[in-house]
Amino acid sequence: MSELINAREERGADISRGGPYYGELIEQVRGLMDRARLVSPTDELALDAIGILKQLNDKLDAAVVNEWSTPTWTRFDLPARGNITLPPFMIDHADSSGVDARLTFRNYHLGGNNAAHGGQVAVGFDDLLGMAAAMHAGSITRTASLTVDYRSVTPLNTELKVRAWAERQEGRKVFVRATLHDGDRLCAEAHGLFIVLKPGQA
Numbered sequence: 001m002s003e004l005i006n007a008r009e010e011r012g013a014d015i016s017r018g019g020p021y022y023g024e025l026i027e028q029v030r031g032l033m034d035r036a037r038l039v040s041p042t043d044e045l046a047l048d049a050i051g052i053l054k055q056l057n058d059k060l061d062a063a064v065v066n067e068w069s070t071p072t073w074t075r076f077d078l079p080a081r082g083n084i085t086l087p088p089f090m091i092d093h094a095d096s097s098g099v100d101a102r103l104t105f106r107n108y109h110l111g112g113n114n115a116a117h118g119g120q121v122a123v124g125f126d127d128l129l130g131m132a133a134a135m136h137a138g139s140i141t142r143t144a145s146l147t148v149d150y151r152s153v154t155p156l157n158t159e160l161k162v163r164a165w166a167e168r169q170e171g172r173k174v175f176v177r178a179t180l181h182d183g184d185r186l187c188a189e190a191h192g193l194f195i196v197l198k199p200g201q202a
């Protein structure tokens, strides 16, 4: 992990961005989303929560910045870089040979019957495959194609292991694979094609 943080810092990633409380702020938002996914409020509770959330959103509005100034692509010290749209993961190892991560789907990732939503599994794969492709190519890449095979149910609130790696690169095309395990059990696997962006490509 420290290897990855060092590599990102060398490229100008600022892990102090957002300040020392940013990780806890995002964790509280995740906790809110967990509750929002399962809550069945009374009218009184719903109205109370709406008032509090409106006030909070107004406060946060004052600190909203553009995507390049947010902490969410520089905070490699935080779960999923502090990006609330991703299932939280911690990177154990990342280099050109691949990425190993511990990832936990939360209540707000619920698909049904206590299992993670398949789309959320794909989101986790997309980000970690993107990281593996970027580490392999030494350059930013973009998903061209992503296929997920769901092999068994993916549990919530359980630390899962993700391994993502580049199989080969042909020019700008980086062919990647990944697996998601709950212990020894394979929950899902993915393969994809990521394209190295050309200089200046949007």
Ligand SMILES: CCCCCCCCCC(=O)SCCNC(=O)CCNC(=O)[C@H](O)C(C)(C)COP(=O)(O)OP(=O)(O)OC[C@H]1O[C@@H](n2cnc3c(N)ncnc32)[C@H](O)[C@@H]1OP(=O)(O)O
Pocket (backbone or CB within 6 Å): 126, 127, 128, 129, 130, 131, 134, 141, 142, 143, 144, 145, 171, 172, 173, 193, 195, 197, 198, 201
């Ligand atoms: C360290 C931090 C890590 C953060 C990770 C974040 C990961 C998040 C990744 C994403 O979610 S990115 C967002 C989702 N993806 C997109 O929105 C991509 C939308 N598509 C595009 O922008 C373009 O189609 C793309 C950049 C992927 C490719 O366009 P280009 O004009 O640059 O390339 P081109 O179309 O010439 O294709 C290059 C090669 O790839 C091939 N190719 C492109 N798309 C393909 C496809 N879908 N299937 C198979 N081959 C494909 C294409 O045939 C060609 O092969 P050859 O070089 O052999 O001729």
